Amino acid sequence: MGGEAYICPTERPLSLGARSGSLHTRRASPALKPIRSTIYGTVFVLSAGLFTIYYLDARSGIHRYVFAPLLRHALDAEPEGDGFCEAPVAFSTE
Numbered sequence: 001m002g003g004e005a006y007i008c009p010t011e012r013p014l015s016l017g018a019r020s021g022s023l024h025t026r027r028a029s030p031a032l033k034p035i036r037s038t039i040y041g042t043v044f045v046l047s048a049g050l051f052t053i054y055y056l057d058a059r060s061g062i063h064r065y066v067f068a069p070l071l072r073h074a075l076d077a078e079p080e081g082d083g084f085c086e087a088p089v090a091f092s093t094e
Contacts, residue, residue, distance in 0.1 A: 054060050 055062065057063075
């Protein structure tokens, strides 16, 4: 067996977490689960509501710096050749 160390198949090699569960925190007691779920749900609903209010505000930064430039870039304000803005021949001033 040369210079190699023999590890018995029933033994586990040592690792950073030698103790079982040393890298994990203890689980919350079952009594705290509904309280934690309620807190997480409340935080989610409040943050979603605040984001919705911000998103629907036309003066918000997302409208000013994201949506307006995208619309200006994607759409042409005065399309050519549709005949909508041209004066009819009957009303010509010439």
